[in-house]
Amino acid sequence: MAHDAQHSSSAAMRTRAVTAAAVGTALEWFDFTLYGALAATVLPKLFFPSMDSTSALLASLATFGVGLAARPLGAIICGHLGDKLGRRNLMLGTVTVMGLASMLMGLLPTYDSIGVWAPILLVVLRILQGFALGGESTGAQLMAIEHASADRRGKYSGLLGLCSPLSQIMANGVLLLLASTMSASAFDSYGWRIPFVLSFELVIVGVYIRLKVSETPAFVELRKTEVVHVSSPLRDALRLHWRTVLRWMLFFCGPAAIFYLIVVFSLSYITKTLAIPKQTGFLLLMGANVCAIVGALAGGMLSDRIGRRKALAIGSTATLLMLFVYFQILDTKSFLPMLAAMGFFLGFTQFQSGIQPVAFAEAFPTNVRYSGSALAYTGANLIAGGPMPVLAVWLFSVCHGSPWGVVAVCVAFNVISLIAILTARETLGIDMNRTDSTSAVTGDSNYVSAGIGNGRHT
Template sequence: MDQQSHLPAQQAMRTRAVTAAAVGTALEWFDFTLYGALAATVLPKLFFPSMDSTSALLASLATFGVGLAARPLGAIICGYLGDKLGRRNLMLGTVTVMGLCSMLMGLLPTYASIGVWAPLLLVVLRILQGFALGGESTGAQLMAIEHASPDRRGKYSGLLGLCSPLSQIMANGVLLALSSTMSAQAFDAYGWRIPFVLSFILVIVGIYIRLRVSETPAFVALRKTEVAHVGSPLRDALRLHWRVVLRWMLFFCGPAAIFYLIVVFSLSYVTKTLGVPKQTGFLLLMGANVCAIVGALAGGMLSDRIGRKKALAIGSTATLLMLFVYFQILDTKSFVPMLAAMGFFLGFTQFQSGIQPVAFAEAFPTNVRYSGSALAYTGANLVAGGPMPVLAVWLFALCNGSPWGVIAVCVVFNVISLIAILTAPETLGIDMNRVDSAEEVIGSSGHAPTQSHSH
């Protein structure tokens, strides 16, 4: 009877954990989309007015890149601290920093008010935000997955995967609503600030929910072992689990590259090369993001039924086949086939991203789970995701306006990704409370165990 009365409380905590994780992930992607759109439009003239228009645009986009560049450092440091101090404590810290930076960006004086300090402060805020986001993405995933029951880990993973497309729809919707209801002068003067300040509400909600989530059962179990006191998570992840880190990094290179190909390059190709109106391009992308929401949830839930490996292989095979016909369908300039192609492509990319959180979490023991997952996730974004927009533009110019150079690179990433999936062990139903033995950890460092302080 006592066991039965304990179940509703356990389920309530699981719901809180996935909600807390989802709010942080949603905020991350809301900011990513919002800042990306504003960096190309409003920010150059407000923060870099002394430059010519091209230099101002490049400088503004560089502030966007600085945020991405700070993420690996955030992932590594937060990964280490998360494996040492706990998931919950780190999650409270990262969401607070993210929110404060967003709000301060919305209140930041422009170049006209404080001169060169304006772009400098913008860069500092982007670096801090990028650092926090680096730790947030992996930590939020672990908070949800480590709280989930074994039969629902995939479902929780899919719920986190749908945050990206949902937040992009929200951010584009907010920008569309503001620009439609305000004059261009009003939007440039203060309208662009509103979403940044509003995003702070999401942070307050995030902090409130996270304060009500307990530490994950896996980390609580880890604290009772000797490994928690003698191990160095980052070193142990690289020394004992480097093959696992490399495999999952190579897997995620495929979805990361294709995501940027669709979301960034496709929009430019459709509007500039094909001459399709910008509004139509945004409509196509929003429609594709609706398909991505369905894809993320379907991927996570299917992986609970047939296993992570089979589900990932289905998604990876679908995107590989789509690469060979995608641009030919876009070239028709016919709305329905273009929407179907973008929806199918982004849907199956996000299908894999919906499985990624649970696949990464189950691949590592608790003592290195945060560090190992963060290394694989940010490594893939560094190698394939981040460089993809610039690489795509360069290859497009090199191939005289033909997309086949871009396709070739994405095919290579996709094939490597599929090989990584097929060579990985199945992890469905694995014990999430497992840890490396103290002997392994001590052996990896060559140090004798320190005095244990087990509780």
């Protein structure tokens, strides 16, 4: 009887943990995604009006990249604190910082009102957003994965993977509604501010839900050892697990580059180069993100059946093939083929992102899991994700309107990603409560020499 009650309580906490992680992360991604859509459409003329159209677009997209560049700092600081102090408290802090930065962004005066201070303050708020998301992304993943049972980690991972496309649907849906019901001048004047200001109320909901979740079992076990008291998680992650950090960072460069190519540059390409209305562009992205939700869930669940490595290889191969026909299909300007191309492309990108949380979490022992996972995740976004929209605009201009320069760079990232997957070891079923206690205290690096792990060792 007592055992049944304990089992029921554990199952309820697992459900609560994945719900809190998914809802909070979706709300943070909503704010971050909202900015990405506006950076490609509205913000250039509001915050960089003194530049020509191409330079203004580049400057606006650069502010988007600044947010991504700030993510490693958030990952490093929050990762270190999360490995020392626990996952739960960090998650309350990151969602609050994101909400405040977003609300202030919605109240920010434009260039016409305060001159150069407008883009300066915009960059500062983007840095705060990026810092919060850098700590949030990995922490929420660990909060859910470390609560999950061994046979459902992939499923929980897929549920977390749908946060980004869900936020894309929410953000683009709100923008589509506002753009459809307001005049262009009204939208440019104040309509774009509404989602930023209202998002803070949603963040309060996220904080409330997270207050109901206990600390993860893996970190509770870690507290019983001496490792949490004597180790330096960031130092140990870089010193003892740098191969694992590097491998998974190189893997995620592919999905990160392609993700931002689709959701940021593609919107600019559709609305400016192809002269398709913004409303149609927002609608295409919403449809593609419905496919991305299915892809994230499918990737996570399939990885529970065939393993992380095989499932990731399937997704990476699909996106590699799609790169060679993506822009040709967009150039048809036909809605259904464009929707199918964007849906397939983003679907298989998120197929990999649905596996990423569990693959990263299983790759590291508990005492460096937050730090190591955050370094790999945000490092990939810094190298490939953040620069991609700006790089794509520049390559498109240099190649005189041809997309093949953009395609070549994304193919390179995708090939590197696939190689990293194929050279990794399988981690399905690995013990999540293991710690690097020996190496943290004595400097023994046997765990490192084993690479990512053989999937069964403890």
